[in-house]
Amino acid sequence: MDGAMTETLTHYRTLDVPVEGGDMRVGLWGPDAGPAVLLIHGVTASHLSWPFVAERLPGVRVIAPDLRGRGRSNGLTGPAGLAAHARDLADVMDALEVERAVVVGHSMGAFVALVFGDLHPDRVDGIVLVDGGLPLDLPAGISADEAIRTVLGPTADRLALRFASVESYREFWRAHPAFxxxxxxxxxxxxxxxxxxxxxxLRPSTSYATLEEDSIDQNTGTAIVDALAHLRRPTVLLTAERGLLDQVPALYDAERVPELLTRYPGLGHVAVEDVNHYTIAMSPRGADVIASVVRERLPAR
Known part of the structure; x- marks a missing residue:
């Protein structure tokens, strides 16, 4: 597929949508009507996590917000937490006059997707959890800050760094094993x-205070427990073969997945080979799998 055809199919643009506390930046691909997919990025990411997935969904209305505290939504005021993100997403869908969508969340975005599906089940055609959404295997009694360090490690530390130029930031990431x-x-x-x-x-756009608030809610709040107890819509978990640093074991160890599937009956599972926690969404081979799973859940046209 040549570049001109890809651009025609995806038609990328952005829009600022009023939500509580300010304007939320939303990335859009595809047409302004028809079957929709709502893409929810990870804990320190942005809507630009999703171009590979979007280009594999020609003819689909792709909606990908910058969550509050991230990207160009980092100026939003007010509390965060999973229910707050779910409220924001409902406001975005209202503003765009989208009644229902397949909801896809990556990493922390998968936890948001579950809570959105629990609070707004009538707006969801299906939920796709991309290497996230289910409880992580953390030590009992761990503090919020310890949980952040355990799960995110250098990802959280990066938020305190400053960079002289865009190129110096790219060079910082070139050393990262995931890419x-x-x-x-x-x-x-x-x-x-x-x-x-x-x-x-220059500094990363993610607010550490918002990240901490979200992490506390994700790991100690009741929203995820409630959402997993209900699973009101068909839900599938996609797991990466390797973790945040391209290491084994992955975030969801292959040996632990069967126990999770037993604990949450009705949850589907797809193991995605040859990807890590980042490249399951941010590489062509990972996006191939996500797009295929999404297409299976889109309503008939």
């Missing part, structure tokens, strides 16, 4: 978009 085989123009655009401020004091 050793998957350095792409799409990734470079994602990284440039992540920065806010002015040279030589």
């Amino acid at each position: 050793a085989r998957d350095w792409t123009p799409e990734l470079e655009a994602y990284l440039a978009y992540d920065l806010v401020g002015e040279e030589p004091e």
